[in-house]
Amino acid sequence: MDGIITSVQRMSVHDGPGIRSTIFMKGCNLRCRWCHNPETFSFAPELEWIKTKCIGCQACLDVCQTGALSLINGNISFHKGGCTACFDCIPECYPEALHKIGRRVTPESLFGEIEQDFPFFEESGGGITISGGEPMLQKLFVISILKLFRTGGIHTALDTNLSVPWKHYEQLLPYTSLVMADLKAMDNELHEKWTGGDNSTIIRNIRNLDESGTPYFIRTPFIPGFNDSEKEFRSIAGLLSTLKNMKRFDLLPYHPLGNWKYVNLGVENPLEGVTAPASRDIQRYASILEEYGINYQVN
Ligand code: SF4
Ligand code: SF4
Incomplete structure:
Protein backbone atom coordinates (compact mmCIF):
# COMPACT_ATOMS: atom_id res chain seq x y z
CA MET A 1 0.00 0.00 0.00
CA ASP A 2 1.40 3.39 -0.93
CA GLY A 3 0.12 6.92 -1.46
CA ILE A 4 1.23 10.32 -2.68
CA ILE A 5 2.32 13.17 -0.41
CA THR A 6 3.88 16.57 -1.01
CA SER A 7 6.00 16.73 2.13
CA VAL A 8 6.50 15.94 5.80
CA GLN A 9 6.82 19.05 7.93
CA ARG A 10 8.75 18.32 11.10
CA MET A 11 8.56 20.26 14.38
CA SER A 12 5.21 21.85 13.59
CA VAL A 13 3.43 23.59 16.47
CA HIS A 14 0.31 24.67 14.52
CA ASP A 15 -1.20 21.33 13.55
CA GLY A 16 -2.51 20.01 16.85
CA PRO A 17 -1.20 19.60 20.40
CA GLY A 18 2.54 19.60 21.15
CA ILE A 19 5.30 19.22 18.59
CA ARG A 20 4.10 17.37 15.51
CA SER A 21 5.24 15.90 12.23
CA THR A 22 2.64 16.84 9.64
CA ILE A 23 2.19 14.68 6.56
CA PHE A 24 0.71 16.65 3.65
CA MET A 25 -1.30 14.40 1.34
CA LYS A 26 -1.47 15.35 -2.33
CA GLY A 27 -4.91 15.77 -3.93
CA CYS A 28 -7.99 17.71 -2.87
CA ASN A 29 -11.64 17.81 -3.90
CA LEU A 30 -12.09 21.49 -2.96
CA ARG A 31 -10.45 24.58 -4.46
CA CYS A 32 -10.53 27.12 -1.63
CA ARG A 33 -9.45 30.45 -3.06
CA TRP A 34 -7.34 31.28 -0.01
CA CYS A 35 -5.51 27.93 0.13
CA HIS A 36 -1.93 28.16 1.43
CA ASN A 37 -1.08 24.78 -0.06
CA PRO A 38 -2.00 24.93 -3.77
CA GLU A 39 0.66 22.28 -4.44
CA THR A 40 -1.73 19.80 -2.80
CA PHE A 41 -4.64 20.41 -5.21
CA SER A 42 -3.61 17.88 -7.85
CA PHE A 43 -3.01 14.16 -7.24
CA ALA A 44 -0.29 14.14 -9.89
CA PRO A 45 3.36 15.05 -9.36
CA GLU A 46 4.09 18.55 -10.70
CA LEU A 47 6.93 20.96 -11.33
CA GLU A 48 7.82 23.80 -8.99
CA TRP A 49 9.97 26.68 -10.25
CA ILE A 50 11.53 28.68 -7.43
CA LYS A 51 11.87 32.07 -9.03
CA THR A 52 14.17 33.41 -6.32
CA LYS A 53 16.70 30.65 -7.02
CA CYS A 54 16.63 31.03 -10.80
CA ILE A 55 19.78 32.70 -12.15
CA GLY A 56 18.47 32.90 -15.72
CA CYS A 57 21.14 30.59 -17.19
CA GLN A 58 18.58 29.27 -19.75
CA ALA A 59 19.86 25.67 -19.53
CA CYS A 60 16.29 24.44 -19.01
CA LEU A 61 15.08 26.08 -22.24
CA ASP A 62 17.13 23.63 -24.32
CA VAL A 63 15.26 20.61 -22.94
CA CYS A 64 11.73 21.96 -22.47
CA GLN A 65 9.88 20.78 -25.58
CA THR A 66 6.58 22.42 -24.68
CA GLY A 67 7.58 26.01 -24.04
CA ALA A 68 6.31 25.85 -20.45
CA LEU A 69 9.67 27.34 -19.51
CA SER A 70 10.37 30.22 -21.85
CA LEU A 71 12.07 33.57 -22.19
CA ILE A 72 9.71 36.55 -22.03
CA ASN A 73 11.22 40.02 -22.36
CA GLY A 74 14.60 38.58 -21.42
CA ASN A 75 13.31 36.88 -18.25
CA ILE A 76 12.68 33.20 -17.57
CA SER A 77 8.99 32.48 -17.19
CA PHE A 78 7.13 29.31 -16.13
CA HIS A 79 3.67 28.66 -17.55
CA LYS A 80 2.05 25.79 -15.67
CA GLY A 81 -0.63 25.17 -18.31
CA GLY A 82 2.00 24.15 -20.85
CA CYS A 83 3.94 21.79 -18.57
CA THR A 84 3.59 18.05 -19.18
CA ALA A 85 5.51 17.17 -15.98
CA CYS A 86 8.21 15.26 -17.85
CA PHE A 87 10.76 16.68 -15.36
CA ASP A 88 13.53 16.63 -18.00
CA CYS A 89 14.45 20.17 -16.99
CA ILE A 90 15.29 19.35 -13.36
CA PRO A 91 18.74 17.79 -13.88
CA GLU A 92 19.71 20.72 -16.13
CA CYS A 93 19.16 23.27 -13.36
CA TYR A 94 22.27 23.35 -11.19
CA PRO A 95 21.01 26.18 -8.90
CA GLU A 96 18.17 23.77 -7.99
CA ALA A 97 15.40 26.19 -8.90
CA LEU A 98 13.33 23.34 -10.38
CA HIS A 99 11.77 20.62 -8.22
CA LYS A 100 9.29 17.80 -8.50
CA ILE A 101 6.45 18.08 -5.97
CA GLY A 102 4.82 14.80 -5.02
CA ARG A 103 6.41 11.53 -3.94
CA ARG A 104 4.99 8.09 -3.36
CA VAL A 105 5.60 6.67 0.09
CA THR A 106 4.45 3.72 2.19
CA PRO A 107 3.25 3.88 5.81
CA GLU A 108 6.41 2.01 6.79
CA SER A 109 8.73 4.47 5.03
CA LEU A 110 6.90 7.37 6.72
CA PHE A 111 7.30 5.66 10.08
CA GLY A 112 11.04 5.30 9.45
CA GLU A 113 11.30 8.96 8.38
CA ILE A 114 9.39 10.30 11.40
CA GLU A 115 10.73 7.92 14.08
CA GLN A 116 13.55 10.35 14.92
CA ASP A 117 10.90 12.83 16.17
CA PHE A 118 9.28 10.47 18.69
CA PRO A 119 11.27 11.86 21.68
CA PHE A 120 9.92 15.36 20.85
CA PHE A 121 6.38 13.97 20.71
CA GLU A 122 6.80 12.34 24.09
CA GLU A 123 8.28 15.46 25.65
CA SER A 124 5.59 17.83 24.29
CA GLY A 125 2.46 15.67 24.08
CA GLY A 126 2.67 15.82 20.28
CA GLY A 127 2.40 13.26 17.50
CA ILE A 128 1.63 13.07 13.80
CA THR A 129 -0.98 15.04 11.87
CA ILE A 130 -2.29 13.95 8.49
CA SER A 131 -3.20 17.02 6.49
CA GLY A 132 -3.31 18.05 2.85
CA GLY A 133 -4.92 18.31 0.45
CA GLU A 134 -7.76 16.13 1.64
CA PRO A 135 -6.48 12.98 3.38
CA MET A 136 -9.82 11.16 3.04
CA LEU A 137 -9.31 10.90 -0.72
CA GLN A 138 -6.52 8.38 0.03
CA LYS A 139 -8.52 6.71 2.78
CA LEU A 140 -7.01 3.21 2.79
CA PHE A 141 -3.48 4.59 2.76
CA VAL A 142 -4.36 6.99 5.60
CA ILE A 143 -5.91 4.18 7.67
CA SER A 144 -2.68 2.19 7.29
CA ILE A 145 -0.61 5.18 8.48
CA LEU A 146 -2.89 5.84 11.46
CA LYS A 147 -2.89 2.17 12.49
CA LEU A 148 0.88 1.91 12.29
CA PHE A 149 1.57 5.01 14.38
CA ARG A 150 -1.18 4.26 16.91
CA THR A 151 0.26 0.78 17.38
CA GLY A 152 3.56 2.52 18.10
CA GLY A 153 1.87 4.57 20.84
CA ILE A 154 1.91 7.83 18.85
CA HIS A 155 -0.88 10.44 19.05
CA THR A 156 -2.58 10.76 15.65
CA ALA A 157 -4.52 13.76 14.32
CA LEU A 158 -6.52 14.06 11.10
CA ASP A 159 -6.96 17.48 9.47
CA THR A 160 -9.96 17.17 7.12
CA ASN A 161 -12.45 19.30 5.20
CA LEU A 162 -15.16 16.81 6.31
CA SER A 163 -16.65 16.72 2.83
CA VAL A 164 -16.83 12.97 2.18
CA PRO A 165 -19.72 10.75 3.35
CA TRP A 166 -19.65 9.90 7.06
CA LYS A 167 -19.33 6.12 6.52
CA HIS A 168 -15.72 6.70 5.37
CA TYR A 169 -14.83 8.57 8.56
CA GLU A 170 -16.30 5.77 10.64
CA GLN A 171 -13.66 3.38 9.28
CA LEU A 172 -10.80 5.59 10.37
CA LEU A 173 -11.89 7.15 13.66
CA PRO A 174 -10.87 4.09 15.74
CA TYR A 175 -7.23 4.91 14.88
CA THR A 176 -7.51 8.71 15.23
CA SER A 177 -6.73 10.48 18.52
CA LEU A 178 -7.99 13.89 17.34
CA VAL A 179 -9.92 15.25 14.35
CA MET A 180 -9.40 18.84 13.24
CA ALA A 181 -12.29 19.67 10.93
CA ASP A 182 -12.96 22.74 8.80
CA LEU A 183 -16.15 24.77 8.81
CA LYS A 184 -15.56 27.44 6.22
CA ALA A 185 -19.01 29.02 5.85
CA MET A 186 -22.66 28.31 6.67
CA ASP A 187 -24.09 30.06 3.59
CA ASN A 188 -23.99 27.32 0.97
CA GLU A 189 -23.99 29.63 -2.04
CA LEU A 190 -21.00 31.46 -0.62
CA HIS A 191 -19.31 28.17 0.24
CA GLU A 192 -19.74 26.80 -3.28
CA LYS A 193 -18.51 30.01 -4.88
CA TRP A 194 -15.32 30.19 -2.79
CA THR A 195 -14.45 26.50 -2.36
CA GLY A 196 -16.04 24.79 -5.35
CA GLY A 197 -18.01 22.47 -3.04
CA ASP A 198 -21.32 22.16 -1.24
CA ASN A 199 -21.34 22.42 2.59
CA SER A 200 -24.34 20.22 3.43
CA THR A 201 -22.27 17.03 3.95
CA ILE A 202 -19.78 19.02 6.03
CA ILE A 203 -22.45 20.36 8.37
CA ARG A 204 -24.03 16.90 8.71
CA ASN A 205 -20.60 15.42 9.44
CA ILE A 206 -19.92 17.98 12.17
CA ARG A 207 -23.02 16.72 13.97
CA ASN A 208 -21.92 13.10 13.42
CA LEU A 209 -18.46 13.93 14.74
CA ASP A 210 -20.01 15.47 17.83
CA GLU A 211 -21.79 12.18 18.53
CA SER A 212 -18.82 9.96 17.66
CA GLY A 213 -16.88 10.21 20.93
CA THR A 214 -13.66 11.14 19.08
CA PRO A 215 -12.07 14.34 20.43
CA TYR A 216 -12.26 17.10 17.82
CA PHE A 217 -11.56 20.76 17.06
CA ILE A 218 -13.46 22.85 14.52
CA ARG A 219 -11.42 25.38 12.55
CA THR A 220 -12.70 28.33 10.55
CA PRO A 221 -10.44 30.37 8.28
CA PHE A 222 -11.29 34.06 8.56
CA ILE A 223 -11.07 35.34 4.99
CA PRO A 224 -11.62 38.98 3.95
CA MET A 246 -16.16 20.03 20.68
CA LYS A 247 -12.83 20.44 22.50
CA ARG A 248 -11.91 23.77 20.93
CA PHE A 249 -12.69 26.17 18.12
CA ASP A 250 -9.80 27.69 16.16
CA LEU A 251 -10.24 30.99 14.33
CA LEU A 252 -7.60 31.17 11.61
CA PRO A 253 -7.17 34.71 10.23
CA TYR A 254 -6.04 34.81 6.59
CA HIS A 255 -2.41 35.67 5.93
CA PRO A 256 -0.77 36.09 2.53
CA LEU A 257 2.41 34.21 3.52
CA GLY A 258 1.66 31.37 1.09
CA ASN A 259 1.48 33.65 -1.97
CA TRP A 260 4.96 32.63 -3.15
CA LYS A 261 3.67 29.09 -3.72
CA TYR A 262 1.35 30.30 -6.49
CA VAL A 263 4.31 32.03 -8.14
CA ASN A 264 6.46 28.88 -7.88
CA LEU A 265 3.71 26.72 -9.39
CA GLY A 266 3.09 29.16 -12.24
CA VAL A 267 -0.63 29.50 -11.44
CA GLU A 268 -2.84 32.49 -10.74
CA ASN A 269 -3.40 33.42 -7.08
CA PRO A 270 -7.12 34.21 -6.68
CA LEU A 271 -6.40 36.31 -3.57
CA GLU A 272 -3.48 38.29 -4.99
CA GLY A 273 -3.31 41.65 -3.19
CA VAL A 274 -5.61 40.63 -0.32
CA THR A 275 -4.10 41.45 3.06
CA ALA A 276 -4.55 39.93 6.52
CA PRO A 277 -7.66 41.06 8.42
CA ALA A 278 -7.19 43.94 10.84
CA SER A 279 -6.85 43.01 14.51
CA ARG A 280 -9.99 45.05 15.34
CA ASP A 281 -11.99 42.81 12.95
CA ILE A 282 -10.55 39.67 14.52
CA GLN A 283 -11.50 41.04 17.93
CA ARG A 284 -15.03 41.82 16.70
CA TYR A 285 -15.55 38.19 15.65
CA ALA A 286 -13.87 36.87 18.77
CA SER A 287 -16.40 38.80 20.84
CA ILE A 288 -19.25 37.09 18.91
CA LEU A 289 -17.72 33.73 19.85
CA GLU A 290 -17.59 34.83 23.48
CA GLU A 291 -21.20 35.94 23.31
CA TYR A 292 -22.16 32.40 22.23
CA GLY A 293 -19.98 30.82 24.95
CA ILE A 294 -17.53 29.21 22.50
CA ASN A 295 -14.15 27.97 23.77
CA TYR A 296 -11.85 29.37 21.06
CA GLN A 297 -8.30 30.22 20.12
CA VAL A 298 -7.05 32.64 17.46
CA ASN A 299 -4.20 30.93 15.61
S1 SF4 B 1 8.72 19.40 -16.60
FE1 SF4 B 1 7.49 20.95 -17.64
S2 SF4 B 1 8.83 22.73 -17.74
FE2 SF4 B 1 10.17 20.96 -17.30
S3 SF4 B 1 10.86 20.24 -19.33
FE3 SF4 B 1 9.00 19.08 -18.83
S4 SF4 B 1 7.33 20.26 -19.78
FE4 SF4 B 1 9.11 21.63 -19.68
S1 SF4 C 1 18.03 26.03 -15.56
FE1 SF4 C 1 17.25 26.69 -13.56
S2 SF4 C 1 18.44 28.54 -13.06
FE2 SF4 C 1 18.71 28.16 -15.25
S3 SF4 C 1 17.09 29.41 -16.22
FE3 SF4 C 1 16.24 27.34 -15.96
S4 SF4 C 1 15.18 27.45 -13.98
FE4 SF4 C 1 16.54 29.21 -14.06
Whole structure:
Protein backbone atom coordinates (compact mmCIF):
# COMPACT_ATOMS: atom_id res chain seq x y z
CA MET A 1 0.00 0.00 0.00
CA ASP A 2 1.40 3.39 -0.93
CA GLY A 3 0.12 6.92 -1.46
CA ILE A 4 1.23 10.32 -2.68
CA ILE A 5 2.32 13.17 -0.41
CA THR A 6 3.88 16.57 -1.01
CA SER A 7 6.00 16.73 2.13
CA VAL A 8 6.50 15.94 5.80
CA GLN A 9 6.82 19.05 7.93
CA ARG A 10 8.75 18.32 11.10
CA MET A 11 8.56 20.26 14.38
CA SER A 12 5.21 21.85 13.59
CA VAL A 13 3.43 23.59 16.47
CA HIS A 14 0.31 24.67 14.52
CA ASP A 15 -1.20 21.33 13.55
CA GLY A 16 -2.51 20.01 16.85
CA PRO A 17 -1.20 19.60 20.40
CA GLY A 18 2.54 19.60 21.15
CA ILE A 19 5.30 19.22 18.59
CA ARG A 20 4.10 17.37 15.51
CA SER A 21 5.24 15.90 12.23
CA THR A 22 2.64 16.84 9.64
CA ILE A 23 2.19 14.68 6.56
CA PHE A 24 0.71 16.65 3.65
CA MET A 25 -1.30 14.40 1.34
CA LYS A 26 -1.47 15.35 -2.33
CA GLY A 27 -4.91 15.77 -3.93
CA CYS A 28 -7.99 17.71 -2.87
CA ASN A 29 -11.64 17.81 -3.90
CA LEU A 30 -12.09 21.49 -2.96
CA ARG A 31 -10.45 24.58 -4.46
CA CYS A 32 -10.53 27.12 -1.63
CA ARG A 33 -9.45 30.45 -3.06
CA TRP A 34 -7.34 31.28 -0.01
CA CYS A 35 -5.51 27.93 0.13
CA HIS A 36 -1.93 28.16 1.43
CA ASN A 37 -1.08 24.78 -0.06
CA PRO A 38 -2.00 24.93 -3.77
CA GLU A 39 0.66 22.28 -4.44
CA THR A 40 -1.73 19.80 -2.80
CA PHE A 41 -4.64 20.41 -5.21
CA SER A 42 -3.61 17.88 -7.85
CA PHE A 43 -3.01 14.16 -7.24
CA ALA A 44 -0.29 14.14 -9.89
CA PRO A 45 3.36 15.05 -9.36
CA GLU A 46 4.09 18.55 -10.70
CA LEU A 47 6.93 20.96 -11.33
CA GLU A 48 7.82 23.80 -8.99
CA TRP A 49 9.97 26.68 -10.25
CA ILE A 50 11.53 28.68 -7.43
CA LYS A 51 11.87 32.07 -9.03
CA THR A 52 14.17 33.41 -6.32
CA LYS A 53 16.70 30.65 -7.02
CA CYS A 54 16.63 31.03 -10.80
CA ILE A 55 19.78 32.70 -12.15
CA GLY A 56 18.47 32.90 -15.72
CA CYS A 57 21.14 30.59 -17.19
CA GLN A 58 18.58 29.27 -19.75
CA ALA A 59 19.86 25.67 -19.53
CA CYS A 60 16.29 24.44 -19.01
CA LEU A 61 15.08 26.08 -22.24
CA ASP A 62 17.13 23.63 -24.32
CA VAL A 63 15.26 20.61 -22.94
CA CYS A 64 11.73 21.96 -22.47
CA GLN A 65 9.88 20.78 -25.58
CA THR A 66 6.58 22.42 -24.68
CA GLY A 67 7.58 26.01 -24.04
CA ALA A 68 6.31 25.85 -20.45
CA LEU A 69 9.67 27.34 -19.51
CA SER A 70 10.37 30.22 -21.85
CA LEU A 71 12.07 33.57 -22.19
CA ILE A 72 9.71 36.55 -22.03
CA ASN A 73 11.22 40.02 -22.36
CA GLY A 74 14.60 38.58 -21.42
CA ASN A 75 13.31 36.88 -18.25
CA ILE A 76 12.68 33.20 -17.57
CA SER A 77 8.99 32.48 -17.19
CA PHE A 78 7.13 29.31 -16.13
CA HIS A 79 3.67 28.66 -17.55
CA LYS A 80 2.05 25.79 -15.67
CA GLY A 81 -0.63 25.17 -18.31
CA GLY A 82 2.00 24.15 -20.85
CA CYS A 83 3.94 21.79 -18.57
CA THR A 84 3.59 18.05 -19.18
CA ALA A 85 5.51 17.17 -15.98
CA CYS A 86 8.21 15.26 -17.85
CA PHE A 87 10.76 16.68 -15.36
CA ASP A 88 13.53 16.63 -18.00
CA CYS A 89 14.45 20.17 -16.99
CA ILE A 90 15.29 19.35 -13.36
CA PRO A 91 18.74 17.79 -13.88
CA GLU A 92 19.71 20.72 -16.13
CA CYS A 93 19.16 23.27 -13.36
CA TYR A 94 22.27 23.35 -11.19
CA PRO A 95 21.01 26.18 -8.90
CA GLU A 96 18.17 23.77 -7.99
CA ALA A 97 15.40 26.19 -8.90
CA LEU A 98 13.33 23.34 -10.38
CA HIS A 99 11.77 20.62 -8.22
CA LYS A 100 9.29 17.80 -8.50
CA ILE A 101 6.45 18.08 -5.97
CA GLY A 102 4.82 14.80 -5.02
CA ARG A 103 6.41 11.53 -3.94
CA ARG A 104 4.99 8.09 -3.36
CA VAL A 105 5.60 6.67 0.09
CA THR A 106 4.45 3.72 2.19
CA PRO A 107 3.25 3.88 5.81
CA GLU A 108 6.41 2.01 6.79
CA SER A 109 8.73 4.47 5.03
CA LEU A 110 6.90 7.37 6.72
CA PHE A 111 7.30 5.66 10.08
CA GLY A 112 11.04 5.30 9.45
CA GLU A 113 11.30 8.96 8.38
CA ILE A 114 9.39 10.30 11.40
CA GLU A 115 10.73 7.92 14.08
CA GLN A 116 13.55 10.35 14.92
CA ASP A 117 10.90 12.83 16.17
CA PHE A 118 9.28 10.47 18.69
CA PRO A 119 11.27 11.86 21.68
CA PHE A 120 9.92 15.36 20.85
CA PHE A 121 6.38 13.97 20.71
CA GLU A 122 6.80 12.34 24.09
CA GLU A 123 8.28 15.46 25.65
CA SER A 124 5.59 17.83 24.29
CA GLY A 125 2.46 15.67 24.08
CA GLY A 126 2.67 15.82 20.28
CA GLY A 127 2.40 13.26 17.50
CA ILE A 128 1.63 13.07 13.80
CA THR A 129 -0.98 15.04 11.87
CA ILE A 130 -2.29 13.95 8.49
CA SER A 131 -3.20 17.02 6.49
CA GLY A 132 -3.31 18.05 2.85
CA GLY A 133 -4.92 18.31 0.45
CA GLU A 134 -7.76 16.13 1.64
CA PRO A 135 -6.48 12.98 3.38
CA MET A 136 -9.82 11.16 3.04
CA LEU A 137 -9.31 10.90 -0.72
CA GLN A 138 -6.52 8.38 0.03
CA LYS A 139 -8.52 6.71 2.78
CA LEU A 140 -7.01 3.21 2.79
CA PHE A 141 -3.48 4.59 2.76
CA VAL A 142 -4.36 6.99 5.60
CA ILE A 143 -5.91 4.18 7.67
CA SER A 144 -2.68 2.19 7.29
CA ILE A 145 -0.61 5.18 8.48
CA LEU A 146 -2.89 5.84 11.46
CA LYS A 147 -2.89 2.17 12.49
CA LEU A 148 0.88 1.91 12.29
CA PHE A 149 1.57 5.01 14.38
CA ARG A 150 -1.18 4.26 16.91
CA THR A 151 0.26 0.78 17.38
CA GLY A 152 3.56 2.52 18.10
CA GLY A 153 1.87 4.57 20.84
CA ILE A 154 1.91 7.83 18.85
CA HIS A 155 -0.88 10.44 19.05
CA THR A 156 -2.58 10.76 15.65
CA ALA A 157 -4.52 13.76 14.32
CA LEU A 158 -6.52 14.06 11.10
CA ASP A 159 -6.96 17.48 9.47
CA THR A 160 -9.96 17.17 7.12
CA ASN A 161 -12.45 19.30 5.20
CA LEU A 162 -15.16 16.81 6.31
CA SER A 163 -16.65 16.72 2.83
CA VAL A 164 -16.83 12.97 2.18
CA PRO A 165 -19.72 10.75 3.35
CA TRP A 166 -19.65 9.90 7.06
CA LYS A 167 -19.33 6.12 6.52
CA HIS A 168 -15.72 6.70 5.37
CA TYR A 169 -14.83 8.57 8.56
CA GLU A 170 -16.30 5.77 10.64
CA GLN A 171 -13.66 3.38 9.28
CA LEU A 172 -10.80 5.59 10.37
CA LEU A 173 -11.89 7.15 13.66
CA PRO A 174 -10.87 4.09 15.74
CA TYR A 175 -7.23 4.91 14.88
CA THR A 176 -7.51 8.71 15.23
CA SER A 177 -6.73 10.48 18.52
CA LEU A 178 -7.99 13.89 17.34
CA VAL A 179 -9.92 15.25 14.35
CA MET A 180 -9.40 18.84 13.24
CA ALA A 181 -12.29 19.67 10.93
CA ASP A 182 -12.96 22.74 8.80
CA LEU A 183 -16.15 24.77 8.81
CA LYS A 184 -15.56 27.44 6.22
CA ALA A 185 -19.01 29.02 5.85
CA MET A 186 -22.66 28.31 6.67
CA ASP A 187 -24.09 30.06 3.59
CA ASN A 188 -23.99 27.32 0.97
CA GLU A 189 -23.99 29.63 -2.04
CA LEU A 190 -21.00 31.46 -0.62
CA HIS A 191 -19.31 28.17 0.24
CA GLU A 192 -19.74 26.80 -3.28
CA LYS A 193 -18.51 30.01 -4.88
CA TRP A 194 -15.32 30.19 -2.79
CA THR A 195 -14.45 26.50 -2.36
CA GLY A 196 -16.04 24.79 -5.35
CA GLY A 197 -18.01 22.47 -3.04
CA ASP A 198 -21.32 22.16 -1.24
CA ASN A 199 -21.34 22.42 2.59
CA SER A 200 -24.34 20.22 3.43
CA THR A 201 -22.27 17.03 3.95
CA ILE A 202 -19.78 19.02 6.03
CA ILE A 203 -22.45 20.36 8.37
CA ARG A 204 -24.03 16.90 8.71
CA ASN A 205 -20.60 15.42 9.44
CA ILE A 206 -19.92 17.98 12.17
CA ARG A 207 -23.02 16.72 13.97
CA ASN A 208 -21.92 13.10 13.42
CA LEU A 209 -18.46 13.93 14.74
CA ASP A 210 -20.01 15.47 17.83
CA GLU A 211 -21.79 12.18 18.53
CA SER A 212 -18.82 9.96 17.66
CA GLY A 213 -16.88 10.21 20.93
CA THR A 214 -13.66 11.14 19.08
CA PRO A 215 -12.07 14.34 20.43
CA TYR A 216 -12.26 17.10 17.82
CA PHE A 217 -11.56 20.76 17.06
CA ILE A 218 -13.46 22.85 14.52
CA ARG A 219 -11.42 25.38 12.55
CA THR A 220 -12.70 28.33 10.55
CA PRO A 221 -10.44 30.37 8.28
CA PHE A 222 -11.29 34.06 8.56
CA ILE A 223 -11.07 35.34 4.99
CA PRO A 224 -11.62 38.98 3.95
CA GLY A 225 -14.41 39.20 1.37
CA PHE A 226 -15.59 35.64 2.03
CA ASN A 227 -16.91 34.91 5.52
CA ASP A 228 -16.09 38.20 7.26
CA SER A 229 -19.69 39.31 7.77
CA GLU A 230 -21.42 39.46 11.12
CA LYS A 231 -24.31 37.41 9.68
CA GLU A 232 -21.97 34.60 8.66
CA PHE A 233 -20.13 34.63 11.96
CA ARG A 234 -23.29 34.55 14.01
CA SER A 235 -24.45 31.63 11.91
CA ILE A 236 -21.17 29.75 12.53
CA ALA A 237 -21.25 30.56 16.26
CA GLY A 238 -24.89 29.43 16.39
CA LEU A 239 -23.98 25.98 15.07
CA LEU A 240 -20.93 25.70 17.33
CA SER A 241 -23.02 26.54 20.39
CA THR A 242 -25.21 23.46 19.77
CA LEU A 243 -22.24 21.05 19.84
CA LYS A 244 -21.76 19.14 23.08
CA ASN A 245 -18.32 17.59 22.69
CA MET A 246 -16.16 20.03 20.68
CA LYS A 247 -12.83 20.44 22.50
CA ARG A 248 -11.91 23.77 20.93
CA PHE A 249 -12.69 26.17 18.12
CA ASP A 250 -9.80 27.69 16.16
CA LEU A 251 -10.24 30.99 14.33
CA LEU A 252 -7.60 31.17 11.61
CA PRO A 253 -7.17 34.71 10.23
CA TYR A 254 -6.04 34.81 6.59
CA HIS A 255 -2.41 35.67 5.93
CA PRO A 256 -0.77 36.09 2.53
CA LEU A 257 2.41 34.21 3.52
CA GLY A 258 1.66 31.37 1.09
CA ASN A 259 1.48 33.65 -1.97
CA TRP A 260 4.96 32.63 -3.15
CA LYS A 261 3.67 29.09 -3.72
CA TYR A 262 1.35 30.30 -6.49
CA VAL A 263 4.31 32.03 -8.14
CA ASN A 264 6.46 28.88 -7.88
CA LEU A 265 3.71 26.72 -9.39
CA GLY A 266 3.09 29.16 -12.24
CA VAL A 267 -0.63 29.50 -11.44
CA GLU A 268 -2.84 32.49 -10.74
CA ASN A 269 -3.40 33.42 -7.08
CA PRO A 270 -7.12 34.21 -6.68
CA LEU A 271 -6.40 36.31 -3.57
CA GLU A 272 -3.48 38.29 -4.99
CA GLY A 273 -3.31 41.65 -3.19
CA VAL A 274 -5.61 40.63 -0.32
CA THR A 275 -4.10 41.45 3.06
CA ALA A 276 -4.55 39.93 6.52
CA PRO A 277 -7.66 41.06 8.42
CA ALA A 278 -7.19 43.94 10.84
CA SER A 279 -6.85 43.01 14.51
CA ARG A 280 -9.99 45.05 15.34
CA ASP A 281 -11.99 42.81 12.95
CA ILE A 282 -10.55 39.67 14.52
CA GLN A 283 -11.50 41.04 17.93
CA ARG A 284 -15.03 41.82 16.70
CA TYR A 285 -15.55 38.19 15.65
CA ALA A 286 -13.87 36.87 18.77
CA SER A 287 -16.40 38.80 20.84
CA ILE A 288 -19.25 37.09 18.91
CA LEU A 289 -17.72 33.73 19.85
CA GLU A 290 -17.59 34.83 23.48
CA GLU A 291 -21.20 35.94 23.31
CA TYR A 292 -22.16 32.40 22.23
CA GLY A 293 -19.98 30.82 24.95
CA ILE A 294 -17.53 29.21 22.50
CA ASN A 295 -14.15 27.97 23.77
CA TYR A 296 -11.85 29.37 21.06
CA GLN A 297 -8.30 30.22 20.12
CA VAL A 298 -7.05 32.64 17.46
CA ASN A 299 -4.20 30.93 15.61
S1 SF4 B 1 8.72 19.40 -16.60
FE1 SF4 B 1 7.49 20.95 -17.64
S2 SF4 B 1 8.83 22.73 -17.74
FE2 SF4 B 1 10.17 20.96 -17.30
S3 SF4 B 1 10.86 20.24 -19.33
FE3 SF4 B 1 9.00 19.08 -18.83
S4 SF4 B 1 7.33 20.26 -19.78
FE4 SF4 B 1 9.11 21.63 -19.68
S1 SF4 C 1 18.03 26.03 -15.56
FE1 SF4 C 1 17.25 26.69 -13.56
S2 SF4 C 1 18.44 28.54 -13.06
FE2 SF4 C 1 18.71 28.16 -15.25
S3 SF4 C 1 17.09 29.41 -16.22
FE3 SF4 C 1 16.24 27.34 -15.96
S4 SF4 C 1 15.18 27.45 -13.98
FE4 SF4 C 1 16.54 29.21 -14.06
